[in-house]
Amino acid sequence: xxxxxxxxxxxxxxxxxxxxxxxxxxxxxxxxxxxxxxxxxxxxxxxxxxxxxxxxxxxxxxxxxxxxxxxxxxxxxxxxxxxxxxxxxxxxxxxxxxxxxxxxxxxxxxxxxxxxxxxxxxxxxxxxxxxxxxxxxxxxxxxxxxxxxxxxxxxxxxxxxxxxxxxxxxxxxxxxxxxxxxxxxxxxxxxxxxxxxxxxxxxxxxxxxxxxxxxxxxxxxxxxxxxxxxxxxxxxxxxxxxxxxxxxxxxxxxxxxxxxxxxxxxxxxxxxxxxxxxxxxxxxxxxxxxxxxxxxxxxxxxxxxxxxxxxxxxxxxxxxxxxxxxxxxxxxxxxxxxxxxxxxxxxxxxxxxxxxxxxxxxxxxxxxxxxxxxxxxxxxxxxxxxxxxxxxxxxxxxxxxxxxxxxxxxxxxxxxxxxxxxxxxxxxxxxxxxxxxxxxxxxxxxxxxxxxxxxxxxxxxxxxxxxxxxxxxxxxxxxxxxxxxxxxxxxxxxxxxxxxxxxxxxxxxxxxxxxxxxxxxxxxxxxxxxxxxxxxxxxxxxxxxxxxxxxxxxxxxxxxxxxxxxxxxxxxxxxxxxxxxxxxxxxxxxxxxxxxxxxxxxxxxxxxxxxxxxxxxxxxxxxxxxxxxxxxxxxxxxxxxxxxxxxxxxxxxxxxxxxxxxxxxxxxxxxxxxxxxxxxxxxxxxxxxxxxxxxxxxxxxxxxxxxxxxxxxxxxxxxxxxxxxxxxxxxxxxxxxxxxxxxxxxxxxxxxxxxxxxxxxxxxxxxxxxxxxxxxxxxxxxxxxxxxxxxxxxxxxxxxxxxxxxxxxxxxxxxxxxxxxxxxxxxxxxxxxxxxxxxxxxxxxxxxxxxxxxxxxxxxxxxxxxxxxxxxxxxxxxxxxxxxxxxxxxxxxxxxxxxxxxxxxxxxxxxxxxxxxxxxxxxxxxxxxxxxxxxxxxxxxxxxxxxxxxxxxxxxxxxxx
Numbered sequence: 018x019x020x021x022x023x024x025x026x027x028x029x030x031x032x033x034x035x036x037x038x039x040x041x042x043x044x045x046x047x048x049x050x051x052x053x054x055x056x057x058x059x060x061x062x063x064x065x066x067x068x069x070x071x072x073x074x075x076x077x078x079x080x081x082x083x084x085x086x087x088x089x090x091x092x093x094x095x096x097x098x099x100x101x102x103x104x105x106x107x108x109x110x111x112x113x114x115x116x117x118x119x120x121x122x123x124x125x126x127x128x129x130x131x132x133x134x135x136x137x138x139x140x141x142x143x144x145x146x147x148x149x150x151x152x153x154x155x156x157x158x159x160x161x162x163x164x165x166x167x168x169x170x171x172x173x174x175x176x177x178x179x180x181x182x183x184x185x186x187x188x189x190x191x192x193x194x195x196x197x198x199x200x201x202x203x204x205x206x207x208x209x210x211x212x213x214x215x216x217x218x219x220x221x222x223x224x225x226x227x228x229x230x231x232x233x234x235x236x237x238x239x240x241x242x243x244x245x246x247x248x249x250x251x252x253x254x255x256x257x258x259x260x261x262x263x264x265x266x267x268x269x270x271x272x273x274x275x276x277x278x279x280x281x282x283x284x285x286x287x288x289x290x291x292x293x294x295x296x297x298x299x300x301x302x303x304x305x306x307x308x309x310x311x312x313x314x315x316x317x318x319x320x321x322x323x324x325x326x327x328x329x330x331x332x333x334x335x336x337x338x339x340x341x342x343x344x345x346x347x348x349x350x351x352x353x354x355x356x357x358x359x360x361x362x363x364x365x366x367x368x369x370x371x372x373x374x375x376x377x378x379x380x381x382x383x384x385x386x387x388x389x390x391x392x393x394x395x396x397x398x399x400x401x402x403x404x405x406x407x408x409x410x411x412x413x414x415x416x417x418x419x420x421x422x423x424x425x426x427x428x429x430x431x432x433x434x435x436x437x438x439x440x441x442x443x444x445x446x447x448x449x450x451x452x453x454x455x456x457x458x459x460x461x462x463x464x465x466x467x468x469x470x471x472x473x474x475x476x477x478x479x480x481x482x483x484x485x486x487x488x489x490x491x492x493x494x495x496x497x498x499x500x501x502x503x504x505x506x507x508x509x510x511x512x513x514x515x516x517x518x519x520x521x522x523x524x525x526x527x528x529x530x531x532x533x534x535x536x537x538x539x540x541x542x543x544x545x546x547x548x549x550x551x552x553x554x555x556x557x558x559x560x561x562x563x564x565x566x567x568x569x570x571x572x573x574x575x576x577x578x579x580x581x582x583x584x585x586x587x588x589x590x591x592x593x594x595x596x597x598x599x600x601x602x603x604x605x606x607x608x609x610x611x612x613x614x615x616x617x618x619x620x621x622x623x624x625x626x627x628x629x630x631x632x633x634x635x636x637x638x639x640x641x642x643x644x645x646x647x648x649x650x651x652x653x654x655x656x657x658x659x660x661x662x663x664x665x666x667x668x669x670x671x672x673x674x675x676x677x678x679x680x681x682x683x684x685x686x687x688x689x690x691x692x693x694x695x696x697x698x699x700x701x702x703x704x705x706x707x708x709x710x711x712x713x714x715x716x717x718x719x720x721x722x723x724x725x726x727x728x729x730x731x732x733x734x735x736x737x738x739x740x741x742x743x744x745x746x747x748x749x750x751x752x753x754x755x756x757x758x759x760x761x762x763x764x765x766x767x768x769x770x771x772x773x774x775x776x777x778x779x780x781x782x783x784x785x786x787x788x789x790x791x792x793x794x795x796x797x798x799x800x801x802x803x804x805x806x807x808x809x810x811x812x813x814x815x816x817x818x819x820x821x822x823x824x825x826x827x828x829x830x831x832x833x834x835x836x837x838x839x840x841x842x843x844x845x846x847x848x849x850x851x852x853x854x855x856x857x858x859x860x861x862x863x864x865x866x867x868x869x870x871x872x873x874x875x876x877x878x879x880x881x882x883x884x885x886x887x888x889x890x891x892x893x894x895x896x897x898x899x900x901x902x903x904x905x906x907x908x909x910x911x912x913x914x915x916x917x918x919x920x921x922x923x924x925x926x927x928x929x930x931x932x933x934x935x936x937x938x939x940x941x942x943x944x945x946x947x948x949x950x951x952x953x954x955x956x957x958x959x960x961x962x963x964x965x966x967x968x969x970x971x972x973x974x975x976x977x978x
Contacts, residue, residue: 027083034533035876036794037798037802039878046801050801055798061822062824066680067679068707072793073704073792075570075788077788078787078791080786084786089539093544094559097547098429098430100294102549105768107442107445109292109294112291114368115365119364120357120361123516123534128730131144135953135954139512141319146366150266153489154488154489155269157276157282158307159318160306161354162316162354165354165355166769169767169768170263176315177313181259181313182259188214188230189216191225193232198754199752236262237272241407242400243272243403259282261283262282265405270484271382271405273485281306281309283304283306286302287300287303287358290365291365292361293541295545296548297768297770297771298773299355301362302355320332322956323959331954353587357728385443387474392408392456394466395459395466397411398411403477403478405477406444412438412439414437416461421439430553521881521885523856524859524860525673525863526828528724530701530874539778539782540775540779544559545559548560551755564771567580567582574705576709576711578743579741580741582774583770584737585734585769591623593718594717595613601748614657616671617636618670620671621863632662632663643674645676650682650686654686654691655689658690659690661689662691667696667699670826672865673803673828673829679713692745694717701795701796701874701875702799705794721735721779726779727780728779734776750764751764754770802882803873804824813890815831817865830865830870833847840906841899844862847892849915850910851888852914853916853936854891891939895911917952
């Protein structure tokens with residue numbers, strides 16, 4: 018008789034490690050809700066007509082050890098050649114102190130976007146360092162806290178240009194033919210959707226005629242050429258146009274920065290500052306501009322403000338949640354940035370300082386000049402006399418073919434600019450041995466010149482473009498040279514933040530769940546981390562197999578036919594999904610369809626994405642229960658039937674409810690000729706229980722940094738792949754340098770073919786370790802936990818929305834708005850007081866102003882859920898004291914929250930409550946808590962007095978006065 022399969026299965030399974038509440042806890046939680054089984058409970062939450070019968074057709078769960086072995090085998094199929102391919106990507110050396118203490122440290126990678134400034138001062142300071150680095154090196158005064166990649170940053174610059182420049186008729190945007198090909202492709206895709214004409218050519222011939230709003234140039238160019246663009250800048254400004262320079266931060270330590278020769282915007286990729294290549298990402302793009310455009314700047318800006326006691330405090334300034342305020346009038350759909358990678362790049366500059374960066378750049382440039390001199394001796398023509406780290410060599414076609422073949426034999430990748438032109442881009446990791454190897458390849462069997470013979474090679478930086486201005490003058494870039502100092506600085510900043518390492522982060526809509534260590538380990542393996550995104554695909558067979566499996570799994574989970582992994586953020590997934598719909602409709606002869614229906618309750622990125630995709634937004638009302646008003650939707654679908662392109666719908670709803678009419682809604686849109694785009698932000702309530710493709714959607718995006726465990730990284734990285742129905746598969750995104758098999762593709766949405774490829778092993782590992790049953794159980798427990806929290810605080814707070822049987826999905830909206838009248842207490846006061854109890858506040862004032870949205874996820878143990886509920890209940894009693902007149906409405910423990918150690922040890926205490934009550938409001942806080950380093954930050958002051966680079970130390974005191 019054969020032994021059962023369990024004989025060979027490892028007993029230590031992953032799912033019980035991931036799911037916080039034990040089976041016994043779940044039974045008690047169900048009892049609180051009045052149910053005797055989890056399945057009966059779920060049957061009352063999810064409408065019967067959308068239930069997926071299951072099970073998911075996925076491989077059985079494997080242990081952490083087994084999955085790591087599997088990933089090691091996949092990694093082994095990747096071949097890490099020496100890639101001198103450039104195009105905005107360079108191999109680099111990540112200082113180990115930064116690798117271990119930031120990139121591989123859950124204290125940094127499990128934190129959330131720093132909306133709650135008081136418990137994010139460490140990340141905010143690190144991002145301010147990054148902004149200062151970018152501003153200094155580009156010579157422009159205002160920088161943001163990073164964007165997604167160089168291509169999308171260039172596209173954002175084009176959008177900003179369109180918004181800032183007055184023009185008539187169809188706008189025209191000029192693009193340097195020397196830009197990196199993926200950048201040109203991304204800009205073309207964005208421009209086509211917005212009706213902007215792109216003209217690609219030689220900047221020397223740019224004509225700033227009628228309709229031209231601006232231009233994009235590459236400095237240095239993709240083939241290495243360095244051009245003096247001063248005259249071009251004058252020409253652009255004379256015509257009222259805006260000039261953007263795509264540039265290289267390391268080159269700018271030696272070159273005159275764009276801000277000094279007249280550029281209005283500088284963009285690029287900060288990857289070479291210590292961030293692994295990762296086969297394309299994640300990396301932090303930078304964006305800097307003049308003061309005139311600071312209110313048009315896309316993404317997040319970190320600014321210096323002050324707290325309630327007048328002390329300096331940092332916060333996100335100006336653009337905070339802009340999409341939720343301005344909706345379809347937003348300047349960008351960017352919701353997150355690449356915080357973890359921006360922190361890494363900024364700390365690379367902090368560790369090396371200006372003299373260290375310059376030394377790295379000078380060494381790199383010298384090696385490039387030596388290589389160029391050796392190539393000339395071997396008979397090659399060096400095409401450009403001015404260059405930094407990239408040279409272009411001209412030869413005949415036969416020799417070029419021979420050279421590329423010889424390079425491959427020596428595990429080296431060179432770039433073919435044409436049949437007769439070869440480009441070689443060096444990087445920080447190159448030394449004498451690598452230059453000798455390159456010269457041997459170019460020698461093609463002849464004797465290569467010895468490096469000593471080439472030692473007198475001259476600099477190729479033109480004297481007129483040699484940098485003379487200082488940079489990185491702030492003390493932070495000079496204090497941390499030893500590893501001891503750097504280690505302590507990083508730890509000090511980490512301790513000023515709250516992450517999942519210390520407490521639950523109960524943010525509605527954001528799904529802050531366990532990011533398991535086993536999932537994270539492969540990310541920094543060299544076989545995943547050191548591959549160049551444009552290395553030949555045969556060298557990345559491990560990645561290719563991982564992509565195939567992950568796409569198949571995600572298609573099964575969503576009920577769709579095809580998946581694109583290219584979008585590198587949820588916002589990019591929204592945009593890509595809409596582009597796919599538009600490309601399909603154009604192929605059907607229906608390009609005129611340009612109306613997008615969006616419910617009032619939608620995420621703010623939805624209308625912003627629709628506008629970016631060239632659609633007109635028509636808002637659909639929601640009813641008193643928070644559901645889509647089906648009558649209004651059908652009326653508007655009918656009204657716009659001839660032009661209807663799509664409906665964007667979030668499911669479960671943004672209000673945290675499984676709307677029972679969802680199939681009817683999808684049918685109504687299809688009957689009017691439209692497609693249904695489903696926002697996958699709330700997919701953590703669907704996996705294994707229902708599927709977007711079965712419900713009636715045509716496309717959805719997946720937030721891998723939510724449902725599939727890629728950590729939020731303090732505000733990025735993220736991944737937003739899209740899954741589509743069969744008829745949309747041919748229209749998935751394509752790429753100019755890699756054939757993705759979509760000849761009718763809807764354009765290019767990120768610089769790298771597979772977006773941020775190096776973090777995809779995280780989601781792969783999560784699905785593989787959970788298996789079909791574990792994934793389904795996780796969804797059930799996520800829904801159970803949300804309902805448990807809602808029931809426990811019922812009677813103390815109102816619950817704003819619920820389904821037909823009084824139940825919510827995976828998140829609930831708690832309504833404290835009545836306390837404004839009864840006690841003068843607003844939702845922000847409650848949020849700041851929760852910090853004193855040792856928690857990150859829930860999402861506040863979204864999707865309904867004045868409310869709190871809570872999403873506990875399946876990962877939090879019942880004890881943590883109870884601790885959070887106890888805190889909310891205790892805060893309700895504190896509010897009652899105000900209502901009863903026991904403490905003043907304007908001076909109480911909520912209005913003065915959060916409380917810092919400095920407040921508590923001060924000689925003066927003028928508050929009508931004890932220091933002990935302020936500091937230790939619960940027994941748990943006596944055991945452990947994260948202390949906010951600043952009191953409540955004054956956001957309005959920071960916006961009125963915008964400082965978004967590291968000011969001199971004495972300026973902090975001035976800001977507090």
